[in-house]
Amino acid sequence: MAKNRNPRTLQVLATRQLSPSMHRVTIGGEALAGFPADHQGGYIKLFLPTGEGEGETALRTYTIRRQSADALDIDFALHGGNSAGPATSWALAARPGDSITIGGPGPAKPLPEADVFHLIAGDMSALPAIAANLERASPDACGHAVIEVQDEDDRLPLEAPPGITIDWLVNPEPGLRPENLVGALRDIACPEGLLAGWAACEFAGMRLLRGFLRDELGLRPPHLYISSYWKLGLDEPEHKLVKREDAEAQPV
Numbered sequence: 001m002a003k004n005r006n007p008r009t010l011q012v013l014a015t016r017q018l019s020p021s022m023h024r025v026t027i028g029g030e031a032l033a034g035f036p037a038d039h040q041g042g043y044i045k046l047f048l049p050t051g052e053g054e055g056e057t058a059l060r061t062y063t064i065r066r067q068s069a070d071a072l073d074i075d076f077a078l079h080g081g082n083s084a085g086p087a088t089s090w091a092l093a094a095r096p097g098d099s100i101t102i103g104g105p106g107p108a109k110p111l112p113e114a115d116v117f118h119l120i121a122g123d124m125s126a127l128p129a130i131a132a133n134l135e136r137a138s139p140d141a142c143g144h145a146v147i148e149v150q151d152e153d154d155r156l157p158l159e160a161p162p163g164i165t166i167d168w169l170v171n172p173e174p175g176l177r178p179e180n181l182v183g184a185l186r187d188i189a190c191p192e193g194l195l196a197g198w199a200a201c202e203f204a205g206m207r208l209l210r211g212f213l214r215d216e217l218g219l220r221p222p223h224l225y226i227s228s229y230w231k232l233g234l235d236e237p238e239h240k241l242v243k244r245e246d247a248e249a250q251p252v
């Protein structure tokens, strides 16, 4: 777990709008020295200003989309309107030279190396982790990934093994229609042989995916990774509580 370990204060080096609903912030600086290498696809905690009490911060969890010796790319799925939280607001306002304190890293959850057919599903919050995993997958990996985005133009180019097919679903209202991802996975014709599942998305969608991958297909770790990354209507601390209760009641 990343916990709040090893907090370090970095600087914003650059920002870039990758697509209508994905915004990249590149952070780095001297304090990145000693940050553990090889954590692409792992995660960090961001200590974000709440705008309330002086120095008050909110913790949010984000994937290390890309890591180099002197920089980390963090990709923020934008959820605007009434649901913009401290993380998305910070990312949109970030300018080169701004400071940000981070904790971590926590480990990546890569695709299992074994000779399996991969079933991968996620929404935009998991797109950075899926992209990092596909980049690192074995070149002869096979499978099918279904990724839900908010806009046609959020279909970012992904570097993936040729044996992994990628399908995109467009849902402009993330968190509504949680049945989308599981419905698309069910339609995939899987070959005979071992399967592996990797899924991360909004809580209700995760539960449906868990019902399919764990209960119907019988997948278990290390051939199953499943996690909710956020929950509609709850901020991250509230989601964490629900997630913990659910994991205790329904261990994978």
Ligand SMILES: Cc1cc2nc3c(=O)[nH]c(=O)nc-3n(C[C@H](O)[C@H](O)[C@H](O)COP(=O)(O)OP(=O)(O)OC[C@H]3O[C@@H](n4cnc5c(N)ncnc54)[C@H](O)[C@@H]3O)c2cc1C
Pocket (backbone or CB within 6 Å): 043, 060, 061, 062, 063, 064, 074, 075, 076, 077, 078, 079, 083, 084, 085, 086, 087, 088, 089, 124, 125, 126, 128, 129, 174, 175, 228, 229, 230, 231, 232, 233, 234, 235, 236, 237
């Ligand atoms: C291991 C891990 C890695 C993650 N990596 C990434 C990542 O790389 N990129 C990324 O964008 N997210 C990622 N997430 C999800 C991210 O932590 C949450 O989406 C977080 O709640 C966003 O914080 P916020 O301050 O923007 O909103 P919060 O203050 O937490 O929530 C405010 C409101 O926004 C809603 N909301 C939160 N997230 C979303 C969303 N994605 N879409 C629509 N509505 C939302 C909430 O339901 C709430 O109503 C990751 C989560 C985990 C557990």
